[in-house]
Amino acid sequence: MEVTSRQFKENAHEAMQDENLRAALGRVKTGFTTARRTAADALPEFEDLRDQARDIKNHVLDNLDYYLEYFEDQVTQQGGHVHWCSTHKEARDAILKICRDVDAKTVTKGKSMITEEIALNKFLAAEGIEPIETDLGEYIIQLADEPPSHIIGPAVHKTKDQVTELFHEHHQKYGYTEREEDAEKLVGEARAVLRHKYVTADVGITGANFLVAETGSTVIVTNEGNGDLTQSLPKTHIVVASLEKVIPTLEDVSTVMRVLARSATGQEMSVYTTFSTGPKRSDDIDGPENFHVVLLDGGRSEMIGTELQELLRCIRCGACMNHCPVYHAVGGHSYGWVYPGPIGAALNPQMVGLEEAYHLPNASSFCGRCEEVCPVRIPIPKILRHWREKAFEQQIGPKPDRWGIEIWGFFAKRPALYRLMTKIGARVLSSLSGKKGRLKKLPFNNGWTRCRDLPAPQGKTFMEQWAAKGGRGD
């Protein structure tokens, strides 16, 4: 997708004016956070499970080559194929080739962030292959021609009325001429339209929540069951996954799954968990005849062994965005690339370049709530700070901000001079405010006073008064 992270401030400004969006984000904030809290509280071992999930992922990342080769061996033994792709382009080409080999006209797709990352839909459409999203949220934003705004709820920013309009506009050709307002009926309408697509699609493409090394299985968890239909009805199933998704054993998968849904939606488990192991066998009643795994690096292996390695533990649960006050304020599209919220702010500078994504790690109050809820304990604030340090070193970002810090730093390192400046500053601001006790405007910077009064200093500084009292409190 097109990267617009550079315009974070403008994107955010627009988003904050959008009443529909504000209403939608309000629901993310209250719904998901309460659900997670309740689910976590109901499971005494939740914190231990988080540690275990983190340790499993760390172990994999420390031995990534081993587990990936192990996984490939197993897939091959089961009759499937693994395609190693280091770039987005290689992954798109690999997928296209598989589609061409079976002469595909349409592909159905289960929800997958990785195919958003490689911008697969536009690419396939340009090659004359029609991609159809089958996850309800993905389907809605596909109709709206928008990128997802949340990693587990891609259309979380849309209101019901907007969905009514979209369906009315796009479903008339299937005979749905009435404007449907009822949420349940809207879902029914989408299901009916999609049902026909499942059976006629030539290829089904899904992502994977996990790749299981010991069995060569790929695993998806969904709440709608659309993933199962996507992968079992067409003759060819392509799984697109990035390499850090590999997990050693089925037992490990079950551990990580116990924190995934609880963190994401507050469910104990997602409604459907589907394992795919190779193509259909002769006595299987259904399943694809061809099974392919497109394994994407996409810059991830470069992160191994660096400060960023911890980001690769991410299991895409979305908890960090559900709890992030900045995400609640600006919505997912403001981040300007596939991954929004805290994880996006930490990951995108690596994926699209720090110059482009400069704002994302900066637009954080470091409140730490993302780290508090992350099931695999990714220290997101630490990584955001890492990017700020990189940007400072490389002199990326507004010059006045850097000058401000330099001037302040000059004084902060010289207590006597600092004392003099604070003494003068406190007096001046205090007398400017008069009896009011606050200032409406500052002469040099309106970042604070644009929307807030500045509580004025009381008068003499503490250090000044303390010295005058000879170092006594009373």
Next chain:
Amino acid sequence: MSNETDKIEVALFVTCLVDINRPSVGFATVKLLEQTGCKVVVPDAQTCCGQPAYNSGDRRTTKQIAADVIKAFKGFRYVVAPSGSCAGMIKKHYPELFADDPDMLLEAEDLAARTHELVSFLADVRKFKVDDVEFEKKVTYHDSCSSLREMKVKDQPRSLLAGVEDLELIEAEDREACCGFGGTFCIKYSEVSEEMVDRKIDNLRATGAEVVTAGDLGCLMNIAGRLYRQGHKMKVLHIAEILADMGDKPGIGEERR
């Protein structure tokens, strides 16, 4: 009462905001520490903990400032700051800054071990009980992010406030959400910050409390500044001021009498 010389010496880290903007929080802190039997020393060489530089990515300046702070507070048994974020900076981030310098790391870890946020120091270390303080007001407490998440301060302020006579504590919805201050964040991303503080204010006001308090002056200045810009009436006080029986003075940003 023990005499001066057996009192435990506590070095006060005033914090730059308290020093410049609201010295009364500093004096309230001194009073509280003295009530628990401490003798308060204020090292002269202190300026700021370095957060503005640290959060702006200027690691070199941060390390220089941190080294100065480490030097200024050498040898004191306890170092106390009336701020979760400044105490958190020293406790959590100084050691990380010197991870590749073994000598400085030892010093940073030593200071970290001696450093405390005021409210938790009062409650956990000094087992302080509020005595003879009256404040007949409905109060709501904002959990500032660094106090809550970096310093694990959650129950302590509540139990101390419970010791204040006639004070009624009313908990706000989403009290653990950030108020949008975040140091330079609130200036650089002022519009996003505004949206965050507005949500915070809605929740605070919905409690019907007359006073909002917290343990971090930055958050309180942010909340007060926005409250008054919107024309609301709520009094904003640092928790140390309430506990030290100084709750009757003009609140943060309030008209002076």
